[in-house]
Amino acid sequence: MENGSLYDHLFGSAKKNLSWPIRQKIALGTARGLAYLHYGAQPSIIHRDIKASNILLDHKFEAKVADFGLAKFNPEGMTHMSTRVAGTMGYVAPEYALYGQLTERSDVFSFGVVLLELLSGKKALQTDHDGQPSALTDFAWALVRNGSALDVIEDGIPEPGPPEVLEKYVLVAVLCSHPQLYARPTMDQVVKMLETDESVPSLMERPIPFIAGRIDIEKSALSNSGQLCSPTGYQAYTLQGRRISSSKEETEEGSSVSEAVTTD
Template sequence: MLKNGKIVAVKRLSVMQTSRAKEDFESEVKLISNVQHRNLVRLLGCSRKGSECLLVYEYMANSSLDKFLYGERRGTLNWKQRFNIIVGMARGLAYLHQEFHVCIIHRDIKSSNVLLDDDFQPKIADFGLARLLPDDHSHLSTRFAGTLGYTAPEYAIHGQLSEKVDTYSFGIVILEIISGRKINDTRTEAETQYLLESAWKLYENEDVIKLVDGSLDHEEYMPEEVIRIIEIALLCTQSVVASRPTMSEVVVLLLSRNSPEILPTRPTFIDSISRVRGETSTSSSSTASKATASISHLSAR
């Protein structure tokens, strides 16, 4: 609490001896200080003294989304709140990618980086890994940074970074919001541990409604609406980068009741323990081995 009675949130970075830590701090300050959107957390100030750096943000009373999906407050979000969180996240990302004067790629979209205010409106946080995409570039080639399981395969394996990496991660978070499950849940059976793989199998079997969190009241939502949003999530996680929609297109899909039929293709993905899954060709074994080796190397770095 500040002297004027205002409550704020302070992010403390106490290890600033490395050049990487200093770069992350400076990157977050430069980017977020110029970004103003209702679905992006607002930076109020910063301080750097010696090896300690502080970032002062607006306070989010309801903490992070993951606590409501599979943490201590699991099962307390109703369908309307979940839908509004999905739409708010999409709008925040669309602003970063297409409405801000430069394209900003977040690189670490996940449920723990989505904060909720008093009214459960989402605000995307933690811009320490964010990168700018120059206007004349379709993508960047860069070292992997982010969270495996949420990360698009072309970036995790080859270091190819574009705004569609955030689109992929957003699709994963949608599945978490609808199912109330972690991306990789070791408490479940092997064939259902990885959420995206489980969702795709249910989609193939035309039984995707089974993905819905059992804590939701069936009278709160229309099955057709939920199925469509799951299909949008699967569209966001397609293997072919060009086949994924932009985030502004995602906003339109989420809010439109008469948009075209959605026909996603089978995803290839990296789970949270560095396995390549979802390969479709008969010759995929060698590809998967090479990719897994690449991921293991990237993770080690």
């Protein structure tokens, strides 16, 4: 591919400040590619490793979804698959990292993270001044919740788009990377929102402590290659903090939540 990968342009040694029209083209191309895998291919395909380095760009900056080494066929009629966790730290959906529950919306979560990277120029996982990891999804969510969605956008983007379009793309990215499975749209819905005037649904509240715990879980299953891949099954993993309870229960402070996580 003449223009390498999206990662090369966002974070590589030859980093380029992509214009908004090019970023928009990459976002749409990636969304269409994933929508085809989920709804055009038969049987449908779940990629499992959507990230910036797996989005390749041709000479016109048309995006191509690449590297199907971790992909899974999803037979028709199955609501989800239970499988070992595989993927790249920072891009793995919470329900997949915690329980090995894989659906097309696991790819939607990863797409949301990539879209946030494309919009912000920031990596999926960063380290703060104290050396603690922080997730781009949390950063973006905090800004959106405070009514500052445009602050997610990287400064100095050439040929910036209309503010309302930029804000819409941020909202779509935050919606796709929601920690709760059924709060995310399908990739068909994502394409429609990005291509048309269809509005973005209201964002559901999200459990921030749950996301913080997911980073710890991903770290515990991380191999030297940066891939989450574990053949040995599940073991108990305990999170200290608030329990996110159902609508019929009250939130309990300081409770110990036992979750399942695949480890090496």
